[in-house]
Amino acid sequence: MNISDPMQLSNKYKVKAGSVIESVIAMTIIAVCLSMALIIYARVLDTDNSMAHYQARQKVKELLWETRTEKVFEDEDYDFGSFLVDKKVEELENNIGYKVVFTIKVNSKKETHQYIVR
């Protein structure tokens, strides 16, 4: 059977329209779902350390190298703009070396790195 008239075609398949309420509920579900997805995505991204944090870690290595080579065994505080580094030096008993503690402060996060230097 050849059906060329559109009206005839629409009569053949009867499409029942959904109610307005159904559409609203569906849109609400999708909205809630997407907003939750967005929150999860943002949280996941937020858990990673910031760039300043990695810069601070690298800076600690640099400061440790300086301490070793230049034998600077004194307490010092450094402000590098996006992060702070505190250096505390403690002499070990029997003069066998020094304990050097670097504390990184990035935003509200703190991290400690400890070394023995002779």
Place this chain on the structure above:
Amino acid sequence: MIKAGSIAYAILICIVVGIFCYSLLLMSGYSRVYTTMLDTHAELLVNNESAQEFFLGKVDDIEEKEITIDLFENGITSLGVIKPWGFYKVLHTTSVFKKDSVKRTALIGQWQKDDNLALYLSDASKPLFMVEKAKIIGNAALPKSGIKAGYITSNAYRDTKYLQGSKRVSKTSLPKIDYLDFGYGDVRTTRLNEVKDHTRLYNAFDKQTLVVETDTIVLENKVLTGNIVIKSKDSIYIKKSNVLENVLIEAPKVAFESGFTGTVQVLAERIVSLEENVVLRYPSGILMNKGNVDKREINIAKNSKVLGGIVVEDENRGLDKIVTIEEDAEVIGDIYCSGKLQLKGNVTGTVYTSNFYLKTEASAYDNYILNGTIDRKGLPIEFVRIPLFKSKSEYFRPYAIIKQI
């Protein structure tokens, strides 16, 4: 008929988004676990390095008893173990956190007092004669009769100043060496024929020392590294095809083929001979102080180098003990010879000898140096010398790492 179903589509989208979010959380969680593991391992490495520094200051204590310590009270425990290795010592440091562990091993030695002593020549009532370009840079302890310019047939003294440093009077005997251990701890043995040619055999320093016993004289095509001792009851001829790193050689007679390069410490009884162009890299050494023999002899031929030290010691004064350093040969480190030293080459370090001698085609001369130089000032302050005198005045400086192995 197709039913309308907005909610069904919405739920489908929710499921897809949910799967996406779950995957994201899962990946993030695993990533965090992995990062924590990496950070912990990095901290373990740093802690291990610090522990090594700490144990370097406690070497004498560790020698008496192994030390285990939680250095920063962060749950990482570190263990330090000391073991002798020829002239030097090996410090083995292990750090453990839960099931993860990190090890590092270093060859260590003590820095010595910077006394600037270039030569200690015991007083046998004969002056020291310097011929042609012979020179001493640094302080010297000399016989009462002093140091003079010498003359041998056509060779006279040509340089402007043969002693660039102060001098004092020496005693009739050399300063006594403290007990040289030259040990290597517990051993397990194997035969040389069980070691494959051209295949690297490495034995770590935290394991028992591997003693490779050999009856064959010629050692060739072997690649041996680490905690290994090559031992023979007679002679060993080390061909240049061998690759030897940080190993010990123990035999009455040892010879190195021309062109050989490696890091070895040799414990011999009768003779050690380095043909031309042999380089024993730092930290190497030659020790002769054991065995009941009639003669002890070390020959270092032209263009050969020993970086570390040479010790020939025997209290038997009637025994012939001869060290010969040929022209253009070089020793960087100390030489202790309780016999005769024929010096035609260069020594960067300190020489302790009972006597110098010089043999030419025409004759032999006592206490003559022809063209030889001793340069104490050329030795860097960081150079860890072989331990000879353990009195506190000589050894007040701390232990240092010679190399990580």
